[in-house]
Amino acid sequence: MNLPQKYLDTMKDMLGDEFDAYLDSFNDSRYYGLRVNTLKITPEEFLRISPFELKPIPWIENGFYFSENDKPAKHPYYYAGLYYIQEPSAMTPANVLPVNEDDAILDMCAAPGGKSTELGAKLNHTGMLVTNDISNSRAKALLKNIEVFGIPNVLVMSEDPKKLVSYYPEFFDKIMIDAPCSGEGMFRKDNKLIKSWEKNGPEFYHEIQKGVLLAASKMLKPGGIMQYSTCTFSKLEDEESIRYILNECPELKLIDVKPYEGFSHGYEDDGQERDMQMSKTVRIWPHRMAGEGHFVALIKKDGSDGASVIPSSPSRGLKIPKELQEFLDEITYPVDTADISIRDERVFILPKQAGNTAGLRVMRTGLLLGEIKKNRFEPSQALAMVLRKDQYVSAVDLKSDDENVIRYLKGETIQIDPESCGVVRQSGWQLVCVDGYPLGWGKLANGTLKNKYLAGWRMM
Known part of the structure; x- marks a missing residue:
């Protein structure tokens, strides 16, 4: 060299x-490392199911070295968001x-998301994470990693950090x-x-x-x-x-x-x-x-902690359309309908601390629940990654060594035996899982699962 x-x-x-x-x-x-996503699984649980040769990183509680011979980026668990490489x-x-629960946190130079995904996991569905990168192309990768990890309470931006100052004066806890x-x-x-x-x-x-x-x-x-x-x-x-x-x-x-x-x-x-x-x-x-x-x-700023002054909020607390309410009745994930915002038929759950971001380049405001299309609701990939298997009314649960998992991740239609996959209802939306961890959505009819895995995330 x-x-x-x-x-x-x-x-x-x-x-x-x-x-x-x-x-x-x-x-x-x-040295090669992966960090376990504690929003979805504990390090101890991950070690029990991991197919890799892992050694603890001594100063990182949820970090592990893996062998160069392992290929964790190709394993279905990676697509389930169980770890970050x-x-x-x-x-x-x-x-x-x-990090304390309910903190408002800013990650200023965040792409591709290694730090933000850990901060979001530490928040544990509370508070708000504003994750930003000035590069729009890098921020797209950041958004994907945030969503794969299942972090709902987030604003993803692509903005010059200096521009954020007027929106968030003395606002962030961390x-x-x-x-x-x-x-x-x-x-x-x-x-x-x-x-x-x-x-x-x-x-x-x-x-x-x-x-x-x-x-x-x-x-x-x-x-x-x-x-x-x-x-x-x-x-x-x-x-x-x-x-x-x-x-x-x-x-x-x-x-x-x-x-x-x-x-x-x-x-x-x-x-x-x-x-x-x-x-x-x-x-x-x-x-x-x-x-x-x-x-x-x-670095700590002198003074005592006080409540962050939330900028004026975008419209929320709207009347819930019938088709959306019917879907919400099928999930047990906690949704405060007062935090729902609908823009151009796209439905979001906004963080409590989200304010008015007009004028900023925002790529995602909160959790994208899905879209209302011709009197029907289609749930999003991001929502699938936030849910646990038991938080939706019906799931197709595949084993990690089942060839249908790879076919699903490649976007293919697959044939399944509903009984062996633990399906509760024989038709309609299914939360597709690997070993109990959600991957995305599918629509079941007569044993055929129509693939709804997000096209841009598919395994190549």
Whole structure:
């Protein structure tokens, strides 16, 4: 690997006697990880059904290493949203950010969704997650991952973080900033990033980071906590970006990141004008821990927690059409009809804290329940992923090794034996499951299941 000399000189200055050990880590094998979706299954339950060779990631309660020989992205459990595939050190930021039920949380630079999916799982169907990425194409992947994970209480946006400030002044209990960075921690994983580093290095990203941090500070409510992380080793992008925001906003203070053996402290202030206690931040180095590398800091705003002032809300509490009510009578998932909003025949359940987002590029507001079409209601793929098997009146439950599971995920019509699949009613809508975990919808008639799996999600 042809590492830039400027980068090598900087790393040698930072690491001193550990520099050779760091260089040797480039010869090690990559680490592969998955994080269990605790909205759907506990880590203990997942271990009982997992077909993979798994080892716990010691500092991530629901994280596991898997073997390079395993292919978890091809397994039906992946399509059921039972886990997210993620580099182990990248699991750390969302793991250390303390989340309480009913929190309003913003993930500012969220795509493809590794941190947001964990934050949404921690909220456990409460509060609200606003997950944003300025890139529209990346935000589409973010939306899919949010929906696969079964997170209903969400606003998915594709907006410049600076524009959000006027909509959410001092609104959020928690803010996640996994900042755009030069990606030095990913060189071993993807050496194409070296070319990108040579084109846009730490100085370029430091300026972006300052803007993102300043916007976040204005949206964090008193008593709130924001988390800043990068997958780079640059002091300029890590400690210096933190130093910038602490100097700009004296009401912000660093708090300790939950310690774990192997974490390295951030670099101290080196005699700067005030002690900012950079040792409260942490670094993950690939020669010290089984991960690629990360920097993580937690920052708290002075003041006491108070209720977030919710912006004026969009229309909700509408009269429920007959066809929608008939479907709602068939599910036991809790739906407050006062939170239902209907736009262009599409039916949504809005988060309690959702306000007026007019003027923002919003890709999803709350949970898409489905669509009203010619006096009938068609449930959405997103709703299927939120439900449990026992929350719909009838389900087709297939075994993970049944060839019909793959055929269903490929969008094919399948023949089933209703009795062996646990079907309650012999015709109409069915919640299609694998080993009891929902995958999507189908419509049953005379043993033929018409496939309603979302076309854009199909297995290739």
